[in-house]
Structures are given as structure tokens and as C-alpha cells.
Amino acid sequence: MKLGIITPVVTxxxxxxxxxxxxxxxxxxxxxxxxxxxxxxxxxxCSEHVGIPEPVVAIRGxxxxxxxxxxxxxxxxxxxxxxxxxVLVLAYNHPLAIAKRYGxxxxxxxGRVILGVGVGSLREEFELLDxxxxxxxxxxxxxxxxxxxxxxxxxxxxHGTHYxxxxxxxxxxxxxxxxxxxIGGRTARSLRRAVELGDGWAPFSLTxxxxxxxxxxxxxxxxxxxxxxxxxxVLRPDRAVDPQRDPxxxxxxxxxxxxxxxxxxxxxxxxxxxDHYCEQLAALAEIMR
Numbered sequence: 001m002k003l004g005i006i007t008p009v010v011t012x013x014x015x016x017x018x019x020x021x022x023x024x025x026x027x028x029x030x031x032x033x034x035x036x037x038x039x040x041x042x043x044x045x046c047s048e049h050v051g052i053p054e055p056v057v058a059i060r061g062x063x064x065x066x067x068x069x070x071x072x073x074x075x076x077x078x079x080x081x082x083x084x085x086x087v088l089v090l091a092y093n094h095p096l097a098i099a100k101r102y103g104x105x106x107x108x109x110x111g112r113v114i115l116g117v118g119v120g121s122l123r124e125e126f127e128l129l130d131x132x133x134x135x136x137x138x139x140x141x142x143x144x145x146x147x148x149x150x151x152x153x154x155x156x157x158x159h160g161t162h163y164x165x166x167x168x169x170x171x172x173x174x175x176x177x178x179x180x181x182x183i184g185g186r187t188a189r190s191l192r193r194a195v196e197l198g199d200g201w202a203p204f205s206l207t208x209x210x211x212x213x214x215x216x217x218x219x220x221x222x223x224x225x226x227x228x229x230x231x232x233x234v235l236r237p238d239r240a241v242d243p244q245r246d247p248x249x250x251x252x253x254x255x256x257x258x259x260x261x262x263x264x265x266x267x268x269x270x271x272x273x274x275d276h277y278c279e280q281l282a283a284l285a286e287i288m289r
Contacts, residue, residue: 001254002264003288004084006236008032008277010046012063016240020079020273028274029070030077035278039077039285044068044112045086053124068101075109082112085185088201089120091131091139095146095163096156096170103151103174111175115151116202117144118184138162138190141170144181144197152177182234188214195223200232200264205239208260215261222242236266243269243283273289 009024011017021028046067052060073081083105088098098115106113119140120126126133142162150156150165150283157166182200183193194201195218203211215233218224224231227232235257243250254265267284271277 001258001262001263001288003040003284004033004043004234004264004266005036005041005045005281006086006266006268007046007070008271008274010063010065013060014058014061016268017061018271020271024274026070026073030074031274032277032281033074033081036076036281037081038141039281041081041281041285043082043084044074045084045116045266048088048092049088049122049125050092051125051128053113053122055243056124057124068105071105071113075112077106080112082114083109084114084116084182084202086116086119086182088115088239089125090117090143091120091126091132091133091136092129095143095150096137096165096168098147099150099156099174100170102179103170104172106152106174106176106179107172113174113176114180114182114200115147116182116184117147117186118190130240135162138166141193141197144193147179147181148197151179180232182232184259188217191215191218192221192223194223195231198231199229202234202235202266205238206235208235208256211235211262212260230262230263233261234264234266235260235262240270241284242270242280243287247283250284254288 009021030285052062067085076241102113102183118216123133128246139162142160146158146163149158154171180199182202183190183198184202186203186205191201193213237253241250269280
């Protein structure tokens with residue numbers, strides 16, 4: 001099972017945010033991601049939101065660093081760790097805008113981009129950005145297909161239900177012509193979307209007990225049988241783990257998620273400082289050897 005991290009500091013979820021993160025910045029982010037890179041972690045994350053409605057801040061938090069700026073900086077300071085948008089809301093961006101901006105990041109990082117995408121749920125933010133809300137599901141599906149056709153292509157061409165384009169040069173294109181696309185969300189529909197259109201499923205706020213039957217149903221579908229590549233299943237624990245102080249409990253959580261279908265463990269730690277976070281990275285890596 002590969003290891004990734006839900007990058008601290010870049011978001012401020014009130015339910016999973018340590019006090020030290022309030023005053024932390026890019027130096028602490030760099031310190032942690034460089035250490036994760038050194039230890040062989042597969043990926044780190046950064047999420048996209050432009051504006052959070054004030055009533056929602058108490059639930060979701062209001063801090064969301066921009067992935068392009070964060071990952072562009074980190075790309076110059078790391079060598080192998082991949083950069084996962086967790087997630088881009090598809091309707092906020094034209095597929096060619098994603099292909100151009102994240103294709104450039106793919107060039108800068110040497111082909112280390114993973115596009116984590118979702119259909120979104122904050123109607124107020126959709127309205128703020130003049131993005132269509134009611135058809136975001138089928139529009140998102142078409143956007144994924146458009147991204148498949150355009151990422152890494154200098155002269156992309158696509159004609160779908162919601163997006164249609166050709167005759168434009170998108171330069172530089174991404175290094176990857178098969179950029180991994182992970183589907184976020186927490187519903188059975190998000191898993192079906194991942195099986196049908198994605199390379200991975202990266203749900204949030206689901207327990208192993210909830211994921212296991214969803215995965216069992218997904219495996220028993222024609223779409224699963226028609227896949228030509230394995231599906232990455234990127235699961236995070238429903239509670240932060242403490243591998244340094246309680247390795248046995250951490251190992252049990254990892255095994256529980258593996259049994260539920262995880263191929264990647266998205267680490268969420270108990271941590272009290274950037275240095276402590278790095279100690280937890282090393283402790284988990286040791287457990288997983």
C-alpha cells in the first residue's frame with residue numbers, strides 16, 4: 001500500500017486542524033513535504049476553493065491555498081512526490097483551462113501531477129463564479145472525458161455533450177498524456193464515476209465499514225469488468241493516527257482500510273508542530289516497511 005499525506009496548513013478544516021497551523025506558512029509546508037519526499041511518500045494534496053460562504057466556514061473552514069502556487073513552489077524542492085489536487089471542482093474551470101494550467105505544472109514538476117476532481121456541492125460558490133450548478137454531474141462527466149482527450153495534447157480535439165473544441169494550440173501541454181484522474185466525493189455515485197471514468201477514487205468522511213460494501217457492489221458491475229487498469233482507492237482514516245506513540249493502533253487502522261479496498265493510505269496524523277508532523281511521517285513509513 002502506498003502512502004500519501006493530506007497536506008497540513010493549506011486547508012483549515014475546524015475538525016482536523018492543529019493549533020500550530022494557524023501561524024504556519026510555506027516554510028512549514030515545504031519542510032513537511034520535502035521530508036515526505038525523502039521518505040518515499042507517493043503524493044501530497046492541495047484543494048481548490050475560491051470563496052467559502054460565511055455560514056459554511058464553521059463546518060468546512062475558510063482557508064484554501066491555491067494548488068498551482070503551492071505545487072509550483074514545491075516542485076522545485078522535491079524530486080519524486082506527486083502533486084494531487086484534492087479536489088478541483090470541474091464546473092469552475094473549462095477543461096482546456098485545466099489542461100493548460102496543470103499541464104504547465106506537469107512540465108514544471110517533471111510529470112508529477114494527479115488531477116483529483118469532483119462535481120462540487122457549494123451552490124453559493126457556483127453562483128459567485130457564474131458556474132452552472134444544476135447539471136454539475138453530467139457536466140463533470142463530460143469534463144473528465146474532455147480532459148482525457150486534451151491533457152498532454154498540443155492540439156486537442158473533443159466534441160461532447162457539454163464541451164466541444166478543436167483548432168486551438170495548447171502549449172505547453174502536460175508531459176503526461178495519461179494523467180491520473182482521481183474522483184473525490186463520498187457517495188456511491190462518486191465511486192461509479194471513478195470506476196467508469198477515473199483512475200482512482202479518493203473519498204472523504206467515510207469509514208472503512210461504509211467503504212467496504214460500496215467497493216463490493218462496485219466490483220460486481222459491468223463497468224468494473226470492463227476496466228483495463230486497476231482502480232486506485234485512496235482512503236484516509238476517520239480519526240487521526242499516532243504512529244509514533246501507538247504503532248499497533250496505527251497498523252490496525254491501515255489494515256482495516258486495506259481490507260476495505262484501499263490501495264493507498266492518505267495519512268492524517270495527530271501532530272503538534274511541523275517537526276512533530278515529520279516525526280510522524282517517519283514513524284508511519286517504518287510501520288509500513
